[in-house]
Amino acid sequence: MPMKPLIDAGTIAARVAELGRTITNDFLGKDLVIVPVLKGSYVFAADLVRHIELDVEIDFLGVRSYGDQEESSGVVQITTDLSSSIEGKHVILVEDIVDTGLTVSYLYENLVTRQPASLKLASLLHKPARTRVPVEIDYLGFTVEDVFIVGYGLDYAQKFRNLPYLAVLTDEGA
């Protein structure tokens, strides 16, 4: 599958470290729960938490989005729920990409009913060209064009999540 490098590993690492420092400063003295949304965010989340110098809990949300493979339908099913209560805790939902915004807005509405002390969003990438539901991203890595991105956790047909950098799939040669 032809692909072009988009953001190299060093640039990603520097930005993720910066986000970790900002989160550390914003939540000093608070109980923080980091909630990566599986699967795409696992690489970003693993790097991000190592730059957060606080006592944090990590808990995971597994979701399945119905509809065609490349576009989220807005109907999201939680396949793996959090393992403990977030009531009264400060929560950061961690995504790899906000595309239409449908997944995150569904999850936000769901989690807010559980009465966390606060609920913020960190996303490695944002693709504003595809917005259907505007979403406020509190901790954003990079804004990207409307191209198909793989690597650093993001897949195409479940492959390429293990690339250490971000790349664009191209149809050159197809």
Ligand code: PRP
């Ligand atoms: C991706 C990504 C977000 C969602 C964003 O997940 O991780 O959860 O799509 O799209 P949206 O803003 O249009 O809702 P995907 O369904 O590809 O699953 P994965 O994380 O398991 O790769």
